[in-house]
């Protein structure tokens with residue numbers, strides 16, 4: 311009979327360093343100034359977050375427009391037990407939020423306190439960090455208005 | 456606060472595992488805690504695999520417990536690479552040399568680092584392991600700090616050519 315198998319924690323971790331390019335660079339730089347930018351398509355609709363190409367026509371896009379930091383929850387999922395790498399250390403919702411002025415939804419966090427506070431169609435607004443760094447984590451949404 | 460545009464985005468990826476070594480690798484690790492290097496001999500063709508493992512990858516047969524072979528901590532560099540680009544998790548001063556060492560009596564190579572001269576590292580160079588102080592030994596291949604050149608003639612190419 312052999313001895314029991316050894317076990318050890320093993321952490322696989324690597325940090326990607328991604329160049330943002332001119333369009334996404336402006337999106338992230340604006341976050342530092344507490345502004346959320348979308349990009350306007352030829353037909354006038356606005357994609358948020360801003361992106362570099364039209365997902366339907368593959369045309370280059372670079373007309374950035376500011377949208378509101380308020381909007382509507384279109385869909386959501388409650389996270390009752392956040393894991394270590396998730397954005398909040400207490401229960402929260404991942405939600406698809408359509409910001410006022412945007413024609414698409416963005417995936418972000420709603421710090422709602424409890425699942426009972428969440429509803430499809432609810433209004434939310436951004437709560438900005440005291441110190442912003444130009445990252446998508448510079449804000450979370452909270453129920454609002 | 457900086458006014459410079461944000462041009463780079465850092466995306467950390469992290470996965471936390473509990474790794475279970477299994478019977479054979481556990482035996483290997485318990486041996487290296489004692490300063491012993493264990494390989495395993497294939498019962499079909501007699502080749503010695505290092506580090507020891509549970510079965511032969513070529514013949515798909517289990518290695519018997521009595522097939523363990525203790526290997527010396529010296530061998531031959533079969534190939535090497537000079538590393539000039541830093542990695543976050545490798546705290547070595549650049550440039551450094553990674554080597555594939557064929558331990559004497561083994562048929563598979565071990566990846567490690569060489570404390571040696573960039574100008575004289577070469578295939579066939581004879582090397583030996585430099586160990587941590589005994590009181591720091593754990594169940595880890597990191598008990599070997601690095602390899603260093605031996606004052607011996609180079610190994611004959613034919614003796615390692617099938618392991619390059």
Ligand SMILES: [Zn+2]
Pocket residue numbers: 497498499500511512513514515
């Ligand atoms: Zn075999």
